[in-house]
Amino acid sequence: MKHFALAGNPNCGKTTLFNNLTGSTAHVGNWPGVTVEKREGIYKKLKEPVSIVDLPGIYSLSPYSPEEIISRNYLLQDKVDCIINILDVTNLERNLYLTTQLAELDIPLVVALNMSDLLTKNGDIIDVIKLSELLNVKVVSISALKGTNLDELMRTAYQESNKIRKGKMLFNSSILELIDELKGLYSKKNIENPLFHAIKMSEEDEIEIRNNEDIYERVVNFKKNFTNDNFEGDYASLLADERYRFIEQNSKKFFHRKQTNEKIKMTRSDKIDKILTNRFFGLLIFAVILFFIFHFTFAEDFLYLHAMGLFGDGLNVWPDVPIVGGVIGSGNGINSLGVMLQTLMINTTDWITSVVRSGLESLDGQSWVTGFICDGVLGGLFAVLSFVPQILLLFLFFSILEDTGYMARVAFILDRLFRKFGLSGRAFMPMIMGFGCSVPAIINTRTLADDNERTATIRVIPFFSCGAKLPILTAVSGAIVTTFGIGNADLITFGMYILGMVSAIIAVILMRNTTMRGPVPMFIMELPSYHVPQIKSLMIHLWDKLKHFMKKAFTIILVSTIIIWAMSHFSFSWQYLSDEEINNSILAGIGMLFQPLFTPLGWGSQLGAWGWVFCVGAVTGLIAKENVIATFSSLAACITAGFVGTEEGILEVEQMILATNIAIPGLISFIAFNMLTIPCFAAVATAKAELPKNKFKTTILFWLVFSYIVSMMIYLIGSYWWTLFIFLALIALMAFAIHYINMRLDKKRLANESN
Amino acid sequence: MKERLNSMKIGTFGVVTKVCGERKVCRRLYDMGITPGVEIYLRKKAPLGDPIEITIRGYELTLRKKEAENIEIETERS
Numbered sequence: 001m002k003h004f005a006l007a008g009n010p011n012c013g014k015t016t017l018f019n020n021l022t023g024s025t026a027h028v029g030n031w032p033g034v035t036v037e038k039r040e041g042i043y044k045k046l047k048e049p050v051s052i053v054d055l056p057g058i059y060s061l062s063p064y065s066p067e068e069i070i071s072r073n074y075l076l077q078d079k080v081d082c083i084i085n086i087l088d089v090t091n092l093e094r095n096l097y098l099t100t101q102l103a104e105l106d107i108p109l110v111v112a113l114n115m116s117d118l119l120t121k122n123g124d125i126i127d128v129i130k131l132s133e134l135l136n137v138k139v140v141s142i143s144a145l146k147g148t149n150l151d152e153l154m155r156t157a158y159q160e161s162n163k164i165r166k167g168k169m170l171f172n173s174s175i176l177e178l179i180d181e182l183k184g185l186y187s188k189k190n191i192e193n194p195l196f197h198a199i200k201m202s203e204e205d206e207i208e209i210r211n212n213e214d215i216y217e218r219v220v221n222f223k224k225n226f227t228n229d230n231f232e233g234d235y236a237s238l239l240a241d242e243r244y245r246f247i248e249q250n251s252k253k254f255f256h257r258k259q260t261n262e263k264i265k266m267t268r269s270d271k272i273d274k275i276l277t278n279r280f281f282g283l284l285i286f287a288v289i290l291f292f293i294f295h296f297t298f299a300e301d302f303l304y305l306h307a308m309g310l311f312g313d314g315l316n317v318w319p320d321v322p323i324v325g326g327v328i329g330s331g332n333g334i335n336s337l338g339v340m341l342q343t344l345m346i347n348t349t350d351w352i353t354s355v356v357r358s359g360l361e362s363l364d365g366q367s368w369v370t371g372f373i374c375d376g377v378l379g380g381l382f383a384v385l386s387f388v389p390q391i392l393l394l395f396l397f398f399s400i401l402e403d404t405g406y407m408a409r410v411a412f413i414l415d416r417l418f419r420k421f422g423l424s425g426r427a428f429m430p431m432i433m434g435f436g437c438s439v440p441a442i443i444n445t446r447t448l449a450d451d452n453e454r455t456a457t458i459r460v461i462p463f464f465s466c467g468a469k470l471p472i473l474t475a476v477s478g479a480i481v482t483t484f485g486i487g488n489a490d491l492i493t494f495g496m497y498i499l500g501m502v503s504a505i506i507a508v509i510l511m512r513n514t515t516m517r518g519p520v521p522m523f524i525m526e527l528p529s530y531h532v533p534q535i536k537s538l539m540i541h542l543w544d545k546l547k548h549f550m551k552k553a554f555t556i557i558l559v560s561t562i563i564i565w566a567m568s569h570f571s572f573s574w575q576y577l578s579d580e581e582i583n584n585s586i587l588a589g590i591g592m593l594f595q596p597l598f599t600p601l602g603w604g605s606q607l608g609a610w611g612w613v614f615c616v617g618a619v620t621g622l623i624a625k626e627n628v629i630a631t632f633s634s635l636a637a638c639i640t641a642g643f644v645g646t647e648e649g650i651l652e653v654e655q656m657i658l659a660t661n662i663a664i665p666g667l668i669s670f671i672a673f674n675m676l677t678i679p680c681f682a683a684v685a686t687a688k689a690e691l692p693k694n695k696f697k698t699t700i701l702f703w704l705v706f707s708y709i710v711s712m713m714i715y716l717i718g719s720y721w722w723t724l725f726i727f728l729a730l731i732a733l734m735a736f737a738i739h740y741i742n743m744r745l746d747k748k749r750l751a752n753e754s755n
Numbered sequence: 756m757k758e759r760l761n762s763m764k765i766g767t768f769g770v771v772t773k774v775c776g777e778r779k780v781c782r783r784l785y786d787m788g789i790t791p792g793v794e795i796y797l798r799k800k801a802p803l804g805d806p807i808e809i810t811i812r813g814y815e816l817t818l819r820k821k822e823a824e825n826i827e828i829e830t831e832r833s
Contacts, residue, residue, distance in 0.1 A: 060786040064779060093812040094788045230791075237774065240785035244793070273815075282802040412817045416803035419819075425806075522822055523806060524783050527815040 010057030306333030380561025602666030665718025
């Protein structure tokens with residue numbers, strides 16, 4: 001089968017084209033070594049099916065971002081039969097810059113001019129024939145969005161793929177002599193794509209020098225004799241300049257701009273931008289948007305209509321009807337879309353469980369079989385499914401923001417703030433996604449080019465409490481209110497979210513001042529025009545996420561809930577235990593072993609006989625955070641015979657509190673620990689793949705130590721207020737020590753540099 | 756008048772005369788189309804005063820003042 005590769009700038013419509021060409025055959029994987037998404041699919045409308053790979057969006061083939069390196073390696077190492085280079089005609093000059101580089105490869109190339117419908121609206125005209133002559137490749141004008149001319153494009157690409165193409169330098173270079181010489185050397189070494197390598201070598205490309213040090217000597221020698229340039233021997237800049245000059249000088253031949261008097265036209269995108277990034281309202285608008293996203297997903301009193309006195313208590317529609325009961329609203333108000341979907345899901349799974357349970361009981365089977373299926377398998381699985389609707393909804397909102405182009409503006413608005421902590425505005429997107437789920441958030445850090453920034457961001461992403469941790473927050477804080485009769489559950493939950501964010505800021509500042517000192521990463525980013533997001537690509541995106549969650553639910557989480565259930569119902573001698581005998585179970589044994597470790601955190605040995613339940617909860621949370629409350633509900637059923645839990649898990653936690661006599665500081669410390677410690681398996685695996693080399697082990701250690709210290713502080717200060725002063729003194733001492741050491745280091749470095 | 760991009764006024768035009776600075780930053784600026792001779796329009800500053808947003812080669816680019824300092828500009832201003 002032939003392999004085609006789609007290449008182009010970010011935001012040029014590449015993914016839309018890919019979706020249109022491959023349809024349902026597309027699947028998402030990872031590029032080897034990194035978790036940058038690799039989309040592959042099959043196009044079937046030719047004589048033979050061809051496989052298509054969607055390369056990441058890039059501006060150049062330089063070696064500075066993971067996307068560029070991936071694309072480059074793929075084009076050079078894998079057998080690509082044809083490159084389809086998509087150009088956004090509204091942005092032709094910069095798009096052609098990449099084309100001049102792709103043309104230097106010995107791979108057949110076809111150019112697809114995208115969005116030509118947009119251009120004609122402006123009144124500009126592109127001469128396809130002239131452009132084709134200039135680039136010396138076939139050019140097809142398409143519309144990825146409407147699907148116009150795609151078959152023509154693929155036919156052309158197929159024809160070209162049967163030909164042999166030699167790399168061609170489109171522009172005249174003042175260092176042609178050097179490039180020719182290097183090309184000869186590469187050809188002699190039988191290296192493919194000699195022209196491409198020769199040009200990259202003359203650019204003193206880091207990857208190229210590493211691979212062919214012998215050839216690099218020629219560049220050094222050439223530089224000694226050739227001083228006739230304005231770039232002080234920086235040939236990368238010289239060549240970039242020459243490429244753009246070539247494009248500019250020839251653009252009149254193929255690009256006929258409609259004459260306008262204004263120098264800068266106000267497009268619709270500009271008008272939107274004027275409001276959204278307004279100097280005075282920009283931040284406010286952003287905060288409002290963020291509020292509504294979370295409100296639509298999580299609010300149980302939609303738009304606060306009930307709080308404002310509307311509707312009274314009559315909103316609990318059809319409370320006794322199975323499945324739809326309570327979906328629309330409760331006594332507290334109308335549900336938001338997220339809560340409606342969640343309630344629907346929970347009602348359905350509850351109904352299934354009850355049917356299965358009564359079915360099994362009527363069969364008169366053994367009680368452990370019923371327990372295993374209903375409490376072990378279904379209970380664990382449904383606990384996960386219950387919040388899938390909300391996570392998907394959050395994804396949907398963030399995808400919309402991303403696709404419209406607003407996310408880039410958010411980075412623009414917030415950059416100044418983030419730079420204070422040694423990050424760039426771009427780090428904000430993955431962090432805020434962390435509220436939905438850490439896994440895509442960590443994957444999203446690939447937009448950060450700087451290794452230190454990536455590592456720091458990945459480490460604090462779990463502090464932005466994800467959807468799976470929300471049940472822990474609501475259940476524990478709900479139980480605090482119902483058991484102790486003080487406080488406000490929403491306020492505690494909100495406070496914990498704040499704690500997570502503050503922890504993230506402190507952790508980042510700490511890292512940037514100790515292990516990750518260095519210059520603030522650069523921030524040079526395109527602000528794409530605003531688009532109306534496309535439903536098709538949004539849905540494809542959501543479907544991928546859903547698949548990911550289902551996989552997680554049906555594999556890791558299912559297996560772990562079964563293991564937990566088995567461990568809590570069997571003793572070390574593999575004797576089946578009834579619910580009342582859980583104290584003799586394997587799980588209790590393991591929990592008791594670890595119990596003393598958590599004593600300084602307020603939920604260890606001081607809790608007595610049942611103290612191990614919190615340890616077990618925290619440990620199972622490492623498998624998946626959903627497990628914490630799921631574990632509690634299976635344990636609650638064991639502690640109190642005939643116990644019937646609730647969806648929120650509040651009653652379950654109440655059982656725990658009553659059984660252990662745990663105090664409020666211990667409970668808060670428990671939430672904090674679960675929120676800040678090592679995230680779930682899926683997130684850990686993602687972090688391992690995304691982190692730079694040698695950072696994984698230290699990251700795990702960081703999560704453990706950081707969460708332990710914060711939780712300990714919460715417990716100790718909450719229990720013995722005077723410890724606050726000890727901690728403050730310690731923090732001040734540490735800050736001073738770091739400052740002092742850094743000052744010494746800087747002095748040393750300056751002294752070394754001046755020598 | 757010669758100046759640097761970071762000191763340009765909002766709503767003014769300038770022509771790039773030189774791009775200098777650290778290799779990695781410089782390369783990135785070139786890749787994004789900031790080369791000698793190209794015209795730059797300073798559109799706006801972010802709500803907190805930094806970064807800035809420019810129009811170049813028909814698209815919008817944002818960069819920090821620190822990076823903009825690497826770009827020498829010839830402006831029409833007298």
